[in-house]
Amino acid sequence: MPKLSIVVPCYNEQESIPLFYPAVEKVVNKMPVEVEYWFVNDGSADKTLDELRKLHQQNPDKVHYVSFSRNFGKEAGLYAGLEATTGDYVVVMDVDLQDPPEYLPIMYKYISTGEYDCVGMRRTDRTGEAKFKSFLSDKFYDVINKVSDTKIVNGARDYRMMTRQMVNAVLSLKEYNRFSKGIFNWVGFKTKYLPYKNVRRIAGTTDWSTWKLFKYAVDGITDFSEAPLSIATWIGGMSAFLSILGLIFVIVRRIIEPSSSAFGWASMVCIMLLLGGLQLMCIGIVGKYIGKIYMQTKQRPIYIVKEKK
Numbered sequence: 205m206p207k208l209s210i211v212v213p214c215y216n217e218q219e220s221i222p223l224f225y226p227a228v229e230k231v232v233n234k235m236p237v238e239v240e241y242w243f244v245n246d247g248s249a250d251k252t253l254d255e256l257r258k259l260h261q262q263n264p265d266k267v268h269y270v271s272f273s274r275n276f277g278k279e280a281g282l283y284a285g286l287e288a289t290t291g292d293y294v295v296v297m298d299v300d301l302q303d304p305p306e307y308l309p310i311m312y313k314y315i316s317t318g319e320y321d322c323v324g325m326r327r328t329d330r331t332g333e334a335k336f337k338s339f340l341s342d343k344f345y346d347v348i349n350k351v352s353d354t355k356i357v358n359g360a361r362d363y364r365m366m367t368r369q370m371v372n373a374v375l376s377l378k379e380y381n382r383f384s385k386g387i388f389n390w391v392g393f394k395t396k397y398l399p400y401k402n403v404r405r406i407a408g409t410t411d412w413s414t415w416k417l418f419k420y421a422v423d424g425i426t427d428f429s430e431a432p433l434s435i436a437t438w439i440g441g442m443s444a445f446l447s448i449l450g451l452i453f454v455i456v457r458r459i460i461e462p463s464s465s466a467f468g469w470a471s472m473v474c475i476m477l478l479l480g481g482l483q484l485m486c487i488g489i490v491g492k493y494i495g496k497i498y499m500q501t502k503q504r505p506i507y508i509v510k511e512k513k
């Protein structure tokens with residue numbers, strides 16, 4: 205019987221775990237697979253680890269967990285979970301039941317035919333989410349798909365089932381700044397997307413504020429595209445070009461009408477401030493990339509394990 209590994213990153217999810225496990229068990233018990241769970245406790249401050257220990261004691265062969273020494277972020281959790289799996293197929297799920305387990309048999313049906321390497325879930329709406337947040341999300345997908353060669357499907361969640369071959373490919377990318385949505389697409393392979401309606405969190409609260417999502421979006425774009433660097437070059441080129449035109453205008457005017465002298469220091473100050481601002485912005489863009497190079501060259505581990513069972 206093929207083995208299905210379920211990877212579940214958890215951060216402060218003490219209320220969700222006791223609901224998640226039976227809900228998933230109910231579904232996978234009817235599937236023709238052997239199942240293993242790999243929960244990742246991402247440095248939770250609540251009783252998440254205790255819940256995981258309890259589950260492991262009840263099902264020592266089936267339920268496993270990796271517990272980090274501190275919070276390393278969901279991306280690191282995913283990496284650790286995927287690394288630990290041994291199954292022929294691996295599925296990544298959130299613990300808050302926003303990734304409905306009912307879809308597992310359908311995903312499995314598609315992937316077990318051998319036609320697809322990956323089956324992902326794509327939500328078709330964002331009910332229960334703030335309008336402004338949804339608007340920003342939509343814009344993010346527009347931008348990243350324009351500037352990056354790696355296409356990212358709008359609404360695609362991290363809820364996806366992959367073959368062992370694809371998991372190994374994902375693990376072979378050892379980059380420190382991990383943007384899974386991009387990585388899953390970057391490795392290629394044939395993916396089938398199944399649409400579904402958004403589901404609200406079963407318990408707890410989301411950890412993603414609009415500001416955190418914005419930073420995540422900027423990281424996604426800079427991880428998968430060099431477009432911001434080109435934009436900086438273009439802005440510089442354009443303003444240099446415009447100032448040459450301005451210079452020619454001033455010289456010609458001086459020749460035609462020698463009495464006209466320089467005037468308008470207020471506009472001069474504005475132009476200087478504008479150029480200064482643009483320069484700082486471009487340095488900031490370059491700095492963002494240098495920062496990423498810096499973090500990568502340190503070769504720090506993606507996560508640190510405190511306990512693994």
Ligand code: UDP
Nearest residue numbers: 213214215246277278281298299300410411
């Ligand atoms: N998560 C994590 N580490 C973090 C933040 C979140 O492992 O630093 C986990 C969290 O427990 C959940 C999943 O990642 O299982 C998705 O988080 P959340 O539900 O907050 O995000 P959303 O569903 O709103 O995108």
Ligand code: MG
Nearest residue numbers: 298300302405
């Ligand atoms: Mg969630």
